[in-house]
Amino acid sequence: MQRICVIGGSRYFGKLLVQRSLEAGHRVTVVNRGSAPPPPGAEHLVVDRDDEAALTAALGGRTFDVVVDQICYTPVQAASAVRLFGDRTARYVMTSTIEVYDPATAGLPPLAPGVPVAEEHVDPAAWRVRLDLPWHDAAYLEAHYAEGKRQAEAVFTREGRFAFVSVRSAHVLGGGAQEFTGRLAHYVERVGRGEEIAVHREEQPSVFIHYAELADLLRWAATATAFTGPLNACSDGLVEVTGLTAAIAAASGGQPVHRTAAPGEPTGPFSFDRYYAMSNRRAKELGFVFSRTADWLPDAVTEAAATAPAA
Template identity: 70%
Template sequence: MQRICVIGGSRYFGKLLVRRLQAAGHQLTVINRGSTPPPPGVEHLVVDRDDEAALTAALASRTFDVVVDQVCYTPVQAAIAARAFAGRTRRYVMTSTIEVYDPATAALPTVPPGTPVTEDTVDPASWRVAMDLPWHDDAYLEAHYAEGKRQAEAVLARAAGFEFTSVRSAHVLGGGAMEFTGRLAHYAGRITRGEEITVHAKALPTVFIHYEELADLLRWATMADFTGPVNACSDGPLDVHDLAAIIATQAGREPVYRTVPAGGEASAFSFDRHYAMSNARAKELGFSFAHTTDWLPGAVAETLTAAPSPTA
């Protein structure tokens, strides 16, 4: 049994992670602002993680084997956590994102299309941190989501007193009520209704992961001893046409496309730039991934079942 603290963990794959860690017999503490309580038997600390004094007071004398941070978006939040958990844990796992590799958001090494992007493309140990940017401004944070994640990783990677790993998640999908982002439902709805999907003329592939697979990978990372970033994506990149074709097959409708040039605004999952991740490091460390086409049809079926029928 390990003592594990989950920051966030109130919805989607974080909620599933908490349940699976609890089922495995670990002692769980969940920290969030109280909007959603954890399952019975899980300790709940209601506190705003951005309030350092309140967080430190809430932690009191508690120590943990591992902290899993599901909701760290800025270097300011990371610095607060690094100070608050210094001397309280031996390992810190942060949920990060594929967006750290987006070449539209930072000057990154060029990766030729078709070459999976590896973790060393963004090295948190050397990434520049700017704490004086307006990270507390919601609009700024939304516009600089990828950079916030990069700098948060950088702060925690350099923190003393605990081992650190970041799990860089691909685009997360699920079906029905677990379709957290609404993007799969968006595609399913437009195809079912015969509405246009806006795509780039040369749409490039990206990578996905099912929310259950991501919860399993986070549980694995929690129990492991490796450090540094690790990419989390199912095998089998898909472009927007591949995704639409899987939905169309089950919906019984042909997708309708409107094409825009590179740089134009398109639907989610249509990309005119390449940053599809490699999952080779996670495999080398012992994690086995499903293929995207093994689980995506089931997620699509759940989404179509949950969606209202198209009107005539």
């Protein structure tokens, strides 16, 4: 049994992480602003993690074996967490993203076509941190989401007084209406209505992960002690957007209508003009067993179709 603190955890894979941690016999404390109650059995601290004084007061004398931070988006939040939890926990796990590898925002050379990117491509220990940038501005944060995650990883890696793991998640699918981003629903609705779907001229594949698998991986990373550092999280197998819409059509009986986007024209959320895959080799070598995207994708699109508005 471990004492686990989950920051966030009010929805989707974060909520499932809390539920499965409780089922495994762990003591769980959930810290969030109270938008939704945690599963029964979890302690709930209702407080804004950006209010450092209020969070300090809410935590009181509590200590934890591990903290899982679901909602750290900036180096400012990371620096606050280091101050708050440096003497309260031995291990800290941050949910990060595949977006840290985006060459358009990272200022790194493009990835080699056909070669899944490994964790060392973005080294948080060497990344520059800028606490003076307007991270509290919502529009700035949205436009610099990937950079915020990179700099947050850097702060924890260099300044944290605990063992630190950053889980760089692939695009998360599954869960039907729980999938709050609406990215899969974007395609389900268009296929169902026979609407055109703008795609790049030369479609490139990416990687995905089921929300339940990500919850399990986060719990595994939290309760392990043998490793630290970045960890790529993606199911086995690549998917192009045309493969995704084909799976939707198979589940719904619709017919996808693809249109090649003009140069500079926006496309859907999973249409990529660059090879966009991660290697999950490190997590496998450490002992985690991934599923195959092809095995769970049909059920994920069926769930999404069942909750989509009628055509």
